[in-house]
Amino acid sequence: MARKSPLDDPQKAAYAWARYRRLMRFMLLLTIGVVALAxxxxxxxxxxxxxxFYIATALGIGFTMLLTGGLMGLVFLSSGTGHDESVTDLSDEHDRKD
Incomplete structure (x- = not known):
């Protein structure tokens, strides 16, 4: 049975998602700056x-930076809240049965 995730608590989840949105706002501003500089x-x-060419460059840089920032933000959210520790590794139990 899976353990309870810290993100199940509404207060902890609200704090974690607020931190994620703050990170994404920073990444948006950084992306706008980098695109403008490029x-x-x-x-x-x-x-x-x-x-x-300018439109493709702006969209390519912008999409890449925002996608990377969003995915890394989700990794930080999952790791920083302890959600990763609540996951049970079923492969160990399967190996012991063999």
Whole structure:
């Protein structure tokens, strides 16, 4: 039987999700800054790139950074709340039966 997760407590869950949202706001601001810097550097080089190149660059950098930040934030949320420790490893029990 699975142990109770600390995220089952509404107060702990609210605190953890608030921390996750704060992390994502920071990542959004950082992403906007990095995208703006990258676009400014590309524009400053004076290459003959089209507007589609700038849009693809902005979307590629933005999507990658936000996805990475979101997934890492979920790892921090799971580990920081003790949710990882509440998971039972059933593979050990299966190995002992063999």
């Amino acid at each position: 676009l400014a550097l590309l524009y400053k080089q004076g290459s003959a790139a089209t507007v589609h």
